[in-house]
Amino acid sequence: MTPPRDARPHVCRTDDGVALHGWIWEPETPRGVVLVRTPYGAWRHGDTARAWTRRGYRCLVQDVRGRHCSEGEWNPYLHERRDGASAVAALRAQDPQLPLILSGGSYDAHAALEGARDVDVDALVLMVPALGLAxxxxxxxxxxxxxxxxxxxxxxxxxxxxxxxxxxxxxxxxxxxxxxxxxxxxxxxxxxxxxxxxxxxxxxxTPPVDLDRAYGGIDAPLLLVRGDDDFFHADAGRLAAAWRADVHVVDGPWGHRLGADIRDEDVRDRLRDSGGIGAVLDAWLTRTGLPSGASSTRHIVPAGRRSRSAFEPLSGHWHHERTA
Structure with a gap:
């Protein structure tokens, strides 16, 4: 592991005494906080963290229990609720006045969902989520x-x-x-x-996740990115349908690796020229009242409890709509 030069180490302890380690990337004047918890190596998420710091967020990327720098035994999908709550509590204690977002893709999205079950957060930003074992x-x-x-x-x-x-x-x-x-x-x-x-x-x-029972108590807006060619597409749709707070779904012609899975170079170019998923994220953050990296957004995400943005690969345009 090569420690990132633009981040500082962070450690917090769970309620059973396990030390969870990670790295914090920080803007000059933080306007919000983002937590990403991952089994894939916190230092590998530098690009993601820097994208958040450009938006004004202090970003902690943390190794989950038993992986890489964190203590404990690694049991996939077993400890993220308890450990995520500990990480949120540590960040809230440091910056109680700043809005806090839980974010991640695939397994990291599962960790974010589980971490939000027992604590208050201001929003979730999830991509191609792996909901659970089943x-x-x-x-x-x-x-x-x-x-x-x-x-x-x-x-x-x-x-x-x-x-x-x-x-x-x-x-x-x-x-x-x-x-x-x-x-x-x-x-x-x-x-x-x-x-x-x-x-x-x-x-x-293990049976499928009971989404209402697991996440029905989360009262935070959700930005949910799914892909037409992602094998978790249907699960993301179930999560959106079960979400009780505001939810904005982002659809497009990508797979589990998002834009990296678009084979057509012209479509990739059109997505980039449109501002990509990041431009929709900025619009959604602005609409939700959270810090955004854009002084003026290229897109207008409609207000409403349920809404959707869909990228049209042939035209290269985004279509935004209320869905409920």
């Missing part, structure tokens, strides 16, 4: 997503550091074994520890 294990038709899950747990689910990905041949062989013998019996031959195997069993046994 939502990552099964597709919208109830089919097991073996390639994705075996690959992810091999690479990211087995300790404080990520491993190199499986080769295509080895991944195909493991998928074939899981199809033939079952996911649990096949995994016993992959050299995983008992702790990892227990998490692997939990992955396939």
């Amino acid at each position: 939502e990552t294990a099964w597709d919208a038709h109830g089919r097991p997503q073996l390639y994705d899950r075996i690959g992810w747990w091999h690479q990211h689910g087995r300790g404080s550091r990520s491993f190199p990905p499986l080769s295509d041949d080895e991944l195909r062989a493991r998928v074939a074994s899981a199809e033939r013998r079952g996911v649990e019996r096949a995994a016993r031959e992959w050299g995983w520890t008992p702790t990892v195997l227990a998490g692997w069993r939990r992955l396939w046994m």
Whole structure:
């Protein structure tokens, strides 16, 4: 790990004494605070943090429990509610007067949602969220997503550091074994520890998230970015439908890596020329009354409890509408 030169280290302790480490990027005069919690290495999120600091936000990117610099044992999708609340409390104690946003994509979006369950936050900004174990294990038709899950747990689910990905041949062989013998019996031959195997069993046994029960008490506006080609698209739609506070959905022709998944160079250019997702974020922040990086926005996000912005790839224009 190479520490970022433009950030300072941060540590907070959970209610059970585990030290969670991260990095803080800071503007000269903070007007808000953003928290991102990730299993993928806090120092790797420098570009994301700098985008927030340009908008006037102090940004803490924190390694989740058991990953990289943070203490504890890594159990995917198990500790983010409790630990996220501890991180929010630490930031609130430092800057009680500043608005606080929880943000992240994929697993980081799950961590943000869980962190908002028991504490008050001012907004959430989520991208292509992985809602929970079951939502990552099964597709919208109830089919097991073996390639994705075996690959992810091999690479990211087995300790404080990520491993190199499986080769295509080895991944195909493991998928074939899981199809033939079952996911649990096949995994016993992959050299995983008992702790990892227990998490692997939990992955396939956990029911889908009850969105109303889990997140119905969150009274904060939500900006939700989903992708037409993202495998979590349907789950993002379910989250938007269940959200009780204001929700603005951002749609476009991208996959799980957002603009990086757009193969058509002309479409990528049109998205960039339109201001991209960041321009819609600025408009939404302004509409929500939160600090924004733009003195005047290129887009007008309509007021209302439910609204939507959709990027049209052929014209390169954004379409903004109220949906309820």
